[in-house]
Amino acid sequence: MLNDEATCMDEMLQDGVLAKTVPAQRRYMRYKEASTYYGVGVSKMVEMAREARAVRKVGKLTLVNLDVMNRYLESFDEKGERQDV
Helix, strand or coil, X not given: CCHHHHHHHHHHHHCXXXXXXXXXXXXXXXXXXXXXXXXXXXXXXXXXXXXXXXXXXXCCEEEEEHHHHHHHHHCECCCCCECCC
16 A cells, blocks of 8 residues: 555544445554444444454454455344354
């Protein structure tokens, strides 16, 4: 990620706004970024990402795989019940 993109992302997170479109090359986010993107709290994001098995660790850095999270969220029906995938 370029420094300009990181600065822009930080500014959007500070303002509490994050565009719902993620550049195609952006497959991973930190918990805080992902929680803003999905509109949930950080602790709920951690819970969901772990349940979805979307967590990737690189040293001390923890990332959420957006592709895995999207498939996980798509597996729920309108009633909030998980469908067999």
